[in-house]
Amino acid sequence: MRFICLGYADPSVFSSMSKEEMESAMDECFAYDDELRRGGHFAGGEALQEAKSAVTLRYSAKGVDVTDGPYAETKEYLGGILILEARDLNHAIALMSKHPGVRFGPFEIRPADESIHALVEQRNQAIRA
Amino acid sequence: MCPIDEVTAAVERIYRDDSRRVFATLVRLLGDFDAAEEAMHEAFAAAMAQWPDDGIPANPFAWLVSTGRFRAIDSIRRMSRFEHSPEILGAAVAPAWNIEEIDEKEFRDDQLRLIFTCCHPALPPATRVAMTLREICGLTTEEVASALLSTPPAIAQRIVRGKAKIREERIPYRVPSRRELPERLVSVLSVLYLVFNEGYSATGGSAVIRHELTATAIHLTRTLAGFLPDPEVMGLLALMLLHDSRRDARTDADGDLILIDDQDRSLWDRSRIAEGTALTRRALAAPAVGRYTLQAAIAALHATAPSTAETDWTQIARFYDLLMQAAPSPVTELNRAVAVAMRDSPEAGLLQIDAILERGELHDYHLAYAARADLCRRLGRLDDARGSYERALGLAAQEPERRFLERRLRELRTTQPTG
Numbered sequence: 001m002r003f004i005c006l007g008y009a010d011p012s013v014f015s016s017m018s019k020e021e022m023e024s025a026m027d028e029c030f031a032y033d034d035e036l037r038r039g040g041h042f043a044g045g046e047a048l049q050e051a052k053s054a055v056t057l058r059y060s061a062k063g064v065d066v067t068d069g070p071y072a073e074t075k076e077y078l079g080g081i082l083i084l085e086a087r088d089l090n091h092a093i094a095l096m097s098k099h100p101g102v103r104f105g106p107f108e109i110r111p112a113d114e115s116i117h118a119l120v121e122q123r124n125q126a127i128r129a
Numbered sequence: 130m131c132p133i134d135e136v137t138a139a140v141e142r143i144y145r146d147d148s149r150r151v152f153a154t155l156v157r158l159l160g161d162f163d164a165a166e167e168a169m170h171e172a173f174a175a176a177m178a179q180w181p182d183d184g185i186p187a188n189p190f191a192w193l194v195s196t197g198r199f200r201a202i203d204s205i206r207r208m209s210r211f212e213h214s215p216e217i218l219g220a221a222v223a224p225a226w227n228i229e230e231i232d233e234k235e236f237r238d239d240q241l242r243l244i245f246t247c248c249h250p251a252l253p254p255a256t257r258v259a260m261t262l263r264e265i266c267g268l269t270t271e272e273v274a275s276a277l278l279s280t281p282p283a284i285a286q287r288i289v290r291g292k293a294k295i296r297e298e299r300i301p302y303r304v305p306s307r308r309e310l311p312e313r314l315v316s317v318l319s320v321l322y323l324v325f326n327e328g329y330s331a332t333g334g335s336a337v338i339r340h341e342l343t344a345t346a347i348h349l350t351r352t353l354a355g356f357l358p359d360p361e362v363m364g365l366l367a368l369m370l371l372h373d374s375r376r377d378a379r380t381d382a383d384g385d386l387i388l389i390d391d392q393d394r395s396l397w398d399r400s401r402i403a404e405g406t407a408l409t410r411r412a413l414a415a416p417a418v419g420r421y422t423l424q425a426a427i428a429a430l431h432a433t434a435p436s437t438a439e440t441d442w443t444q445i446a447r448f449y450d451l452l453m454q455a456a457p458s459p460v461t462e463l464n465r466a467v468a469v470a471m472r473d474s475p476e477a478g479l480l481q482i483d484a485i486l487e488r489g490e491l492h493d494y495h496l497a498y499a500a501r502a503d504l505c506r507r508l509g510r511l512d513d514a515r516g517s518y519e520r521a522l523g524l525a526a527q528e529p530e531r532r533f534l535e536r537r538l539r540e541l542r543t544t545q546p547t548g
Contacts, residue, residue: 027211035207090263090289
């Protein structure tokens, strides 16, 4: 099964870290990502720039409104996503519990919606044909 | 070299038949459920990668265990250079474990260790059932959730907490001592029977998963009986086989329930009945006879009777008397009352059922009212019957049972003299 792991973090945690601490944390996360790759669990991922670089679009009767910043003001922001291949939800939990990133903020694990995936795949093939 | 199709087929077969044994042994070697699960997956992935070139090993089980263990140690070593990495698992880095030292008894015991650990009395009963299904039987979290009519996040949490409890309370991974065994076995057998009943009673969910649950429970009980020839394990296996023998006869094409009186007995699975009856006999010969064996004896009398009328109700009532001594419960008492009704008369049974209902323990148990209604119907007390069927319908939650009760109510209306 495919799971999307959303990694949240409080930006102030990172700003209070030294360059060395930051590098060592990154190394550790990368090393664990490699462990996931070795086991065939790492199906992709994206790191996001900080939340203040975001813009948010909202549809209204007057048209699309654009505002600065993330859509919700919270203490912890989405910092990255990891696409995980695991046997089931407990396997995904076990794999992500060992990820060093969980020490910097909560992970949300959501199963991919396979039925919508199938529809998207159909359209991909239709366009290619 | 080995053709890839051959390797794929072999790996699939070994995964299906042996992956839980590999897992059980890795839990012992690595001292941790999650590490063992990951190590097992890595071992099977390694088999797919290496066997096409190296050939299928003579002892795939030992190969998988040893490969899984080494992969886990490699991973722990790689991560150990970070100060925050999880503490090195003591068992995993113990002196080199050698594939030559295979001890078949130890491997067999690993399966028992896994069963007794997942059914440990320190875990809440619902956790034992979920862990048994996932860790021992190999169902996914999502399949367990579907089988237990729950959600994957709820089941996943239950399992995570169960494993945490095993870790924190340092529940040892071992087969209980002879002294502890009887008590610990009670817990294991009750979990196995719960799993079977989840599949056997029509509690909703898909028919395929329900069938898988009963098959899984039977398989596991059979494995346990092979390891521990305890009479109650045999009794439970017999009980499951005898119930399961009626599977094809107990619902119609629409999934509606058919009571045993109305079942087509030619649809009963004779081989299951033969095996169940033989096991019951062996279990009954033991010095102490337990609750599962007594229930199996009752089920065997039903299973070998040509019809309801020709059923040995005297013997059945006698076994219910013994069952009331071994494991008294109001439901058993109710069943005994039904047997008495069949042995003596509906009035005699009705008197007992009314006495049980008056005590109040079964006042929200739909089958008590359904049984009462049936006896009233046979006595021609139709208004009384209708009242009890309605009461049963008000309490019954499951669709097939509700449809059955509604049908009975409709039939009553047509038998009611008009005017």
